[in-house]
Amino acid sequence: MTKIAEIDGRKVRLSNLDKVLYPVPGFTKGEVLHYYTRIAEVLLPHLHDRPASFLRFPEGVDGERFFAKNVPPGAPDWVRTADVPTKSSTVHHVLVQDLSTLLWAANLAVEIHVPQWRVTEPGVSDRIVFDLDPGPPATVVECCRAALLVREALAEDGLDAWPKTSGSKGLHLYVPIEPAPAADTSAYAKALAVRLEERSPELVLHRMAKELRRGKVFVDWSQNNRAKTTVAPYVIRARERPTVSTPLDWDEVGACAKPEDLVFLPDEVAERVEEYGDLLAPLFEERYEVPG
Helix, strand or coil: CCEEEEECCEEEEECCCCCEEECCCCEEHHHHHHHHHHHHHHHHHHHCCCEEEEEECCCCCCCCCEEECCCCCCCCCCCCEEEEECCCCEEEEEECCCHHHHHHHHHCCEEEEECCECCCCCCEEEEEEEEEEECCCCCHHHHHHHHHHHHHHHHHCCCCCEEEECCCCCEEEEEEEEEEEHHHHHHHHHHHHHHHHHHCCCCEECCCCHHHCCCCEEEECHHHCCCCCEECCCCECCCCCCCECCECCHHHHHHCCCHHHHCCCHHHHHHHHHHHCCCCHHHHCCCECCCC
C-alpha cells in the first residue's frame, strides 16, 4: 500500500505501509509512521539543527542494515540539509526539522542518530551524554545502579542529568551545558568515568575492551567525541520488537528491579507523553558550565 500525504503543505510519498518491519508483534511501517506522527511534537525539538545520521533497514529488522550519513538519493528538494566538514571530506546531512521530513525519513525505515552539537556551531557541544552499556550477564538493572552513581558524581561537580533508555540494553544520561568544545566535554566525561571506576570497580568500567566488561557497566564517555552520534529520544530501535529510546524520571531508574521494567513500545511511549509530557524538556531549560 502506498499513499501520498500532504504534510506541512508538502507531498510526502509513504510506501509499503502494510509491510512488517518488526516481526514481534508484527509491527508495520504504517504503524511506525502513525507513532511518529503522534510523538513529533516532543521528538522534533531533540532533532532540531542536529545533523542526522540514519541506520537504515529497508527490508525490516531481519534484513540488511547499513549506516548512512549523506542525504539519501531521491530526497525531495524541500528536505533541509547541511554540509558538515570532517577531517577527510564533507558530509551532506539531513536536518529533520519538521513533521514532513520526519515522516519522509521514517518511511525509509531508519533509526535517527544525532551528535551532541548543532550545525550552527559544529563541534561545539550543548550537552554531555553518558552511554551506560551492560556487559552480560549485567542488564539495564545494573545500568540503573551505575546511573545513580553517575548522577551522584555529577552532583559533586554541580551538574545534574536526565535519563532515557537506549531502547536496546542500556541507558543514556544527558547533561545540558553551556556550549563548549567537544574535546572538553569528552575529556570531562572520561575523567568522571575514571573516577567512578576507581570508586566502584566491581560495577563500573571506563575502558571499552570487551574482555573487561563481563558483568560490569561500561560508562561510554566517547559518545561526546565530535564525530560520534547517539540515537535520539523517542526513536524506535531496529530490534526484534519495536522498542523505543524512552525518557525516564529518576524514580523509575531507582525502582528498576528487572529488565522488563524499562522496556517501552510505541503505544506505551505515546501514552507516557500524553500523561507526563516530555521528561527531557529540562534539557532546553537548564545549562551548566563544564568543570575545568
